Amino acid sequence: MTRLGARELAEAILDPGSRKPWDRPPPPVAEPGSAYAAELAAARERSGCDEAVITGEGLLRGRRVAFVVSEFRFLAGSIGVATADRIVAAVERATAERIPLLAAPSSGGTRMQEGTAAFVQMARITAAVMRHRAAGLPYLVYLRHPTTGGVLASWGSLGHVTAAEPGALIGFLGPRVYEALHGEPFPEGVQVAENLAAKGLVDAVVDVGELPEIASRALSVLCGEATGEAGEPADAAEEVPEDVPAWESIERSRDPDRPGVRELLRHAAVDVSVLSGTGEGEADPGLLLALARFGGVPCVVVGQDRRSQRTGHPLGPAGLRVARRGMRLARELALPLVTVVDTPGAVLSADAEERGLAGEIARCLAELTTLAVPTLGVLLGEGTGGAALALLPTDRVLCARHGWLSPLPPEGASAIVHRTVDRAAEMAQAQGVRAADLRAAGIVDRIIPERPDAAAEPVEFCARAAALVAAGLRALAGTDPAARLAARHARFAGLR
Template sequence: MRAAALVARVLDPGSWVSWDRPPDPVAEPGSPYARELAAARERSGCDEAVITGEGRLRGRRVAFVVSEFAFLAGSIGVATADRIVAAVERATRERLPLLAAPSSGGTRMQEGTVAFVQMARIAAAVMAHRAAGLPYLVYLRHPTTGGVLASWGSLGHVTAAEPGALIGFLGPRVHRALRGEPFPDGVQVAENLAAKGLVDAVVGIDELADTTSRALNVLCGAPEPRTPPPAPESPAAYFEEPPDLPAWESITRSRRPDRPGVRDLLRHGASDVTPLSGTGEGEADPGLLLALARFGAAPCVVVGQDRLSQRSGHPLGPAGLRVARRGMRLAAELGLPLLTVVDTPGAVLSAEAEERGLAGEIARCLAELITLAAPTLCLLLGEGSGGAALALTPADRVLCARHAWLSPLPPEGASAIVHRTTARAAEMAAAQGVRSADLLRDGVVDAVIAERPDAADEPGAFCTRLAAVLEHELANLPAADHAARAARHRRLGRTG
C-alpha cells in the first residue's frame, strides 16, 4: 500500500497535516543517482522515501512516519534520515505519541556508508522520544528488511506487522547472491515472527486504527487528571477477614480447572486490552500473559501467569520470566502502574530450564520489581507455588483472593522433603502458613478479597468485583518509593 493511502486508511478523515519540507540535494546534478531520484519522484509522486506529519487517530493527536516503498524501495539516505529525525524530534518536543510504518529495503546503496550510519542517528532520536516517556508504536509492512528493521523498525513499545509481510534482516536477494541458495521458506514472515515473540501481533490494515487506538488509550494514561475513584460500595463488600478454613481446602479449590484465571479477569473486567507477544527478542512463553489494559479508568501493564496454559503443557520457564521483565520495563518507561497476577503450579522442572537460567531469571524479576520506577500492585489469584510465584509477588501493595496461597514448593514437594512422602501434603500446608489468612497475619498481603464461597462457582461475578477492586487500588497506588518498599520487606513475617 502506498504511504498516502495508508495514512488515509488509519487516521481520522481530513486530519493529516504534513511536516515535510523539500529535501536537501544529495546527488551531483546530471549524475546517474540524480536521474534515479528524479525517476523515483515521478514514479512515486513523493519527493523522498518517507512522508511525515501529524493527524488524529480516533480523536487523539499523533505523529506519523510512513515509508513510501515506491521511492527507491523505501531506502534510507541522508535526506530521508533528516526527515525522519526531524519528525521524531518534533513529536518529542510536542509530546505526541509516535507511530511508524516502515516498508523498506534498508540503506540506500547509492549513498554508501554515510547513509548506512544514519540508522544509528534515527535510533538515537527514537530512544530520546522513549526516554521522554512517550509511546512509540511500529507497524512493519511488506517488506521491511536490512538496517531499517535493525534500527527504528525494532524499537517500538508495541510492534505489529502486516499479514504475510516479509520481515527480515537479510533480504532474500542478498542471501541468494551471497550464499548461492534461497533463504528457508516461512522464516521471514510476519506470522512466524509473532509466534517467536519478535512482534506482538499480526494486524490487517483495516484493524490497525482500532488496535493502535486501544493501545494508546493505555499507553497515554488517563486523558485528564482525575480524583481516584472511591472504593465501590463498602470495603466489606470486597475484602474480608478470611474464614478459618483448612489450608488444604483452599489448595484443592485453587486447582479446580474451572477456577477463573487472568484471561477471565481481563475478559470480564478490563477494557482496551492489547495482548503483547513474547520478549520482543525471540522468546515467547504461553504460560505468561503480557498485556496493556484498563480497569475502569485505571490504565496498567498486566503481567499475569496463565494457569490454564501452564496446566495444559506450557509450564512457566525462563522465557516467561523474561517476558515479565519486558512488562516491568514497559511500565517504568511509560510511567504506568504494573499489575502482576500470581497463579502458578510452579516453574518448569527440566535440564533446559536450568541451562537457560531459571534461577537467575527469578532473581532478576525480584530485583527489578523491588527497584522498579513505577507503582506496583500484586494479585495472588490462585496457586502460588515456589520461585515462579515469588518472582512476581513483591509490590507496593499485595492483594490475595480467599483461596489463593503462597508456598516455597507445592505442598506435595514440601512433604517429600520433610517426611519423604507426598502423603502428608495437607499437614505440611497447614504447618507452613500458606493460606490467605496466614499471609494476611504475617504481613505478606495487605487485604483478602472475598470469594462467595469459591470463585469457580461465580466466575463472572467474581471477576467483575475483582476488577472494581483493581481500579480502586491502581488509582490509589503511591508513586514508586524505594525506601517504603525496603521498609515493607524488612517487616515481612515480623508481626510483633
C-alpha cells in the same frame, strides 16, 4: 499482496481530513546529470513523493499523533541522508511537542547509491527514537511488506508495541542478497510476519483496516490517562472470609474451571491489548503480558496463565523475560504495574537450568523491588515456588480467598520433611500458606472474597477482584515515589 502508498496508508489510519504534512523539500543529494540523479527523478515520478518517507501529524480516534510512513515505490523505501534528515526531524518534533509517534516502515534498508554515509544514518535515527522514548512518549511500529536490513535493525525494532502486516516479509537479511551470496534460497517461512509473532518478535499481525482500533486502544493505556471511574474505595470495609483448611483452598485453586488472568481481563478490564513475547525472539504461553484498564486506571499487566501452564506450557526463563519486558514498559512510560501470580511452579528441566531460570527469578525480583512506578500484585490462585515469588514483592498485594503461597507444592514439602507425599495437607496447614495466614503475616494486604469459590462465580469474582485492583491503583497513584519505594522495602524487610 496489495501495497498501499505512504499517503494512502496514512489516510487509512488517521481520522478523515486530519492529516497535516510536516515535510520540506529535500536538499539535492546527487550530482546533476548523474545516474543517481536520474534514479531519483524516476522515483519521484513513479511514487508521487519527493523522498522515501512522508511525515506529519493527524488525529487517531481524536488523539493527536505524529507519523513516519515509508513509501516503498521510492527506491524500495531505502534510507539515504535526506531520508534520515526527514525522519529525525519528525521524531524530534514529536518529542518536543510531546505526542505519540506511529512508524510504518517498508524498506529494503540502506540506500546503496549513498553508501556508508547513508548506512550510519540508522544510528542517528535510533538515537532520535530513543530520546522520544526516554521522554516517556509512546512509540508504535507497524512493519509492512517488506521491511528488511538496517531499517528493521534500527527504528523498525524499537516500538513499545509492534504490529505487522499479514504475510509481510520481515527480516534482517534480504532474501535476494542471501541467495546471491550463498547460491540457494533462504529457508521459507522464517521471515514472515506470522512466524515472527509466534516467536515473540512482534506483538500482533493485523490488517490495515484493524490498525486504527488496535493503535487507539494501545495508546489509550500507554498515554497513561486515567478516566473518572471511581470503583470501590481503597478503604472499604473488608469482608472476613469463613476459615477453611489450607488443603481445601489448595484443591479449589487447582479446579480447571477456576478463572485466571485471561478471564480477569476478559470479564473485568477494558482497552485490553495482549502483547506477544519478549520482543527479542522468545515467547512463553505461561506468561501473559497486556496493556489494560481497571476501573478507568491504565496499567501494564504481567500475569501467569494458569491454563497454559496446566496444559503443557510450564513457566520457564522466557516467561520471566516477558515479565521483565512488562516491567520496562511500566517504568519507561510511568504506568502502574499489576502482577498476577497463579502458578503450579516453574518448569524443572535441564533446558531451563541452562537458559538461566534462577537468574531470571533473581532479575525479576531485583527489577520489581526497585521499580519507581506503583505496583500491585494479585495472588489469584496457586503460588508455588520461585516463579510465584518473582512477581510478588509489590507495593500492595491482594489475595483471592483460596489463593496460597508456598516454597514448594505441599506434596513436595511433605516429601522432603516426611519422605512421603501423603502428608501434604498437614504440611500446607503447618506452613501457613493460606490467604488468611498470609494476611496475618503482613504478606497480603487484602483478601478478595470468593462466594464460596471463584470457579462457581467467575464473572462476579473477576469484577470483585478488578474493583479492588482499581481501588488499590488509585490509592497508590497519589503517593510520593521515594516514599513508596521506602515503604516497599520496609514492608518486605519487616517480614518474619
